[in-house]
Amino acid sequence: MTVAHHLQTFHGLRVHTLPEAGTAGLPEPDAVAWRLDCFEAGDIPFPEVWGHFTAAVDTTRVRALVLGPWWDDEYCELRPVLDLVLADAERFPALRALFLADVTGEECEVSWLQLTDVTPVLERFPLLEEFGVRGGDSQGLGEEPLSLRPVRHEALRVLRFESGGLPGPVVRAVAACELPALERLELWLGVQQYGGDATVADLAPILAGGRFPALRHLGLQDSELQDEIAAAVASAPVVAQLETLSLSMGTLTDTGAEALLGGQPLTHLKRLDLHHHFMSGAVTERLRAAVGSAGTEVDLSEHCEPHRWRDEEWRYVAVSE
Template identity: 65%
Template sequence: MRSIEHPGVFHGLPVLTLPFLDDAGVRALPAAESVAWRLDCGQDAVPFQELWQHFLDTVDTTRVRALLVGPWWTDDYDTFAPVVERMAAAAGRFEDLRALFLADVVGEECEVSWLDMCDITPLVQAFPLLEELTVRGGGDTVPEEDKLRLRPVRHEALKSLRFESGGLPGHVVRAVGASVLPALERLEFWFGADWYGGDATVEDLRPVLAGGGFPRLRHLGLQNSEIQDEIATAVSSAPVVAQLESLALSMGTLSDTGAEALLGGQPLTHLTSLDLHHHYLTDPLMDRFRELCARSGTHLDLDEADTWDPEDEEPRYVAVSE
């Protein structure tokens, strides 16, 4: 399984975890717009409501451009809903917020499949200038109201939307496909495993694959899926591919079946990048991709090759599930 790490840079800004208190009191802080601020309740065992108020009191939030929410609990794990409520209520104090990372949490703090989110729609609606949104987690073992949800939205500024999940619900994929996002340039889904609630299907992806819904889309990542062959087959004839500059079908269970469909489908030679890392392709299929991309100058990632024999009934694994 692939480990997930905290980003050192987010939205082009170095990430700084907000200090709470030290022996000298509140530390000197950099200019609000010069860093991406990360909130971590586990660092000083401070309840989120106190850390959030400390953030509002000590940082000029009108100039904050990027914000990451790390562990929002201290001793006992808690739902994300109160975090959404507080952030949405204070949206008027963030006049220039352009990037938001919900649940910048790594395995040592909580496994990705155990990260219980909630309805994040209020945050998308509360920040009209938001250009980048990353959401990590899902929630398959909690009440329905505590699971990751998104209602179809219209957002004029959002350019990058990324869901990192060990089990992404299909209704989230459908909500994205039903949303109006005219500025969207990058879209990534980590689908995860069915065991952890990753029940998205190719049919859920149809509005995205059809093209036209997101006219500025240039990068599409359909990743970390147990049905990677089915996705690859659908992508092989999907109209959206013609408008892309880069495509990622990585981190999943891609085998020769999906690879043959891709190679036999529509041209991929216009792509500048094709990411297939963490796959189950045989050497002959890898060689065919190498030859194709060498001719077109497409950057190809075939790292993390694994072996698989369909006759021994051994399962294939996605890169990130638990």
């Protein structure tokens, strides 16, 4: 499966794609999350789209920005596009949210999105509160893969990486960042085939608690190691500070569910998201009774059956290629 839809809302704002030309009828600069898309703009190069945007909209009032497909004809890397945005950072004093690569599978599969070092975003926008990234370039086609260096950022409240294969160095860098305001962290870990080589050990600093004192939501999702992650979460100190937890989209089976059932109580959570799973009906009912009976919302939707090939079973994550 792949990403099928563009963002409809971002940072609490309706997403509005900049029209091809003209300024008539544009919404107020701070009323929407502005989405830039070279396809929707008439297949013109991103520098022209960016120039149109910065001329038509009062950038000093823009609160949220979403980058869709940044190539107009042949696919190109993100780095030159991101450099253009970062060079104009001072023109966006009100920017609080940025999403890179709001691209669907029809436009480019998530595993083929050639990203770059995204650390400069956090360095150039010290007041940024929400940062989302989709992709990873697991095919090794780009000059540089998706990467992140450990940083301290005082304002960031939401960090989200969507990938069919999130590189281990990125996960380790996230775990080494100092983000005192971080409330929501979501990592789509993916599969090794598409570059997702992070291990449960890489998650240890996050699971230990204390790294992100304001954290209230943790998503460790879309992983072929979902059972191992569930076992680690079952005794992880960080769980006590959470309000919501997601171990969804991966290959969670009865093994991981039994670890959760035998671990620390989860009844303090407002929501436990386990959708897209491979658990049996009996175990899902035990989870629903054990956790949901205390008022926790438990999402056990999207039960999946393993694919079978000869004598082998194959379990799949929700988003990979």
